[in-house]
Amino acid sequence: MSHGYEGAELLERVRKANPLVHNITNVVVTNFTANGLLALGASPVMAYAKEEVAEMAKLAGALVLNIGTLNAAEVEAMLMAGRAANEAGVPVIFDPVGVGATNYRTETARCIAEQIKLAVVRGNAAEIANMIGEPWMIKGVDAGQGSGDVVALAKRAAAELGTVVAITGKEDVVTDGQTVYVVGNGHPLLTKVTGTGCLATSVIGAFAAVERDAVKAAVAALTYYGVAAERAAAEVGERGPGSFQAAFLDALAHTTADDVKRTGRVEQR
Ligand SMILES: Nc1ncnc2c1ncn2[C@@H]1O[C@H](COP(=O)(O)OP(=O)(O)O)[C@@H](O)[C@H]1O
Ligand SMILES: Cc1ncsc1CCOP(=O)(O)O
Numbered sequence: 001m002s003h004g005y006e007g008a009e010l011l012e013r014v015r016k017a018n019p020l021v022h023n024i025t026n027v028v029v030t031n032f033t034a035n036g037l038l039a040l041g042a043s044p045v046m047a048y049a050k051e052e053v054a055e056m057a058k059l060a061g062a063l064v065l066n067i068g069t070l071n072a073a074e075v076e077a078m079l080m081a082g083r084a085a086n087e088a089g090v091p092v093i094f095d096p097v098g099v100g101a102t103n104y105r106t107e108t109a110r111c112i113a114e115q116i117k118l119a120v121v122r123g124n125a126a127e128i129a130n131m132i133g134e135p136w137m138i139k140g141v142d143a144g145q146g147s148g149d150v151v152a153l154a155k156r157a158a159a160e161l162g163t164v165v166a167i168t169g170k171e172d173v174v175t176d177g178q179t180v181y182v183v184g185n186g187h188p189l190l191t192k193v194t195g196t197g198c199l200a201t202s203v204i205g206a207f208a209a210v211e212r213d214a215v216k217a218a219v220a221a222l223t224y225y226g227v228a229a230e231r232a233a234a235e236v237g238e239r240g241p242g243s244f245q246a247a248f249l250d251a252l253a254h255t256t257a258d259d260v261k262r263t264g265r266v267e268q269r
């Protein structure tokens with residue numbers, strides 16, 4: 001794995017710009033997402049009412065759509081916000097939480113991907129596979145199906161969805177269908193705290209707000225995120241997920257561009 005990436009500089013740009021990130025997200029992760037974005041140095045806002053989402057999306061540096069606890073009113077609001085963001089040139093990042101688990105999630109996720117121009121779709125391997133109608137065992141990935149399979153899946157998904165795809169897991173894969181980057185940073189404790197995937201998606205939103213190249217934005221965001229997780233894990237030692245959650249928020253605030261440069265593990269495949 002090679003070290004360092006121009007993403008370190010992007011982290012500084014995010015902190016300088018303090019971009020507004022409009023999230024239409026799920027009820028489980030709302031507070032954690034807002035706090036994580038604040039720790040990074042971005043400005044979170046959650047707004048869901050159809051009376052205001054278009055206005056808010058146009059004000060924002062990025063719009064994040066997350067279907068974790070979807071319902072009909074929220075889906076309508078997501079489409080309205082997504083259209084407004086597209087019109088205003090605001091990047092839209094999508095987290096297809098649990099797609100494939102129910103028909104409603106699958107249909108909604110595909111409808112959003114068809115109707116809204118998405119800058120990045122971020123999910124775990126199972127979710128990205130389900131976005132394009134391919135079966136995928138979540139446990140199979142954990143049990144060590146090679147990342148080669150994940151790279152191939154990411155490329156197929158990017159081609160089919162016509163967007164940048166970021167598949168997170170032990171390694172994170174980011175591709176526009178041509179260029180592929182693999183980020184090696186991260187820590188298993190991230191899987192013991194709910195919302196770390198959703199927050200990763202919103203952090204990608206903050207980076208996309210200051211960098212129009214969505215591959216660069218997603219790689220930089222996930223490298224920074226993984227480096228912060230490693231720092232937090234070192235801090236908490238043998239203590240558990242509760243301590244890790246707090247330490248991770250602290251690490252998101254304290255991780256510097258220099259830390260990312262020194263300990264980021266990004267490889268182009
Ligand atoms: N086994 C692992 N080792 C290290 N980092 C991981 C591992 N699994 C997931 N991550 C990290 O956890 C974060 C959330 O990813 P993931 O668990 O795939 O999302 P989700 O919660 O949506 O399934 C990402 O930053 C990812 O890199
Ligand atoms: C547990 C749960 N149920 C619906 S949304 C949600 C949060 C999922 O968060 P993440 O995918 O980041 O772990």
Ligand SMILES: [Mg+2]
Binds near residue numbers: 097098123124197
């Ligand atoms: Mg998730």
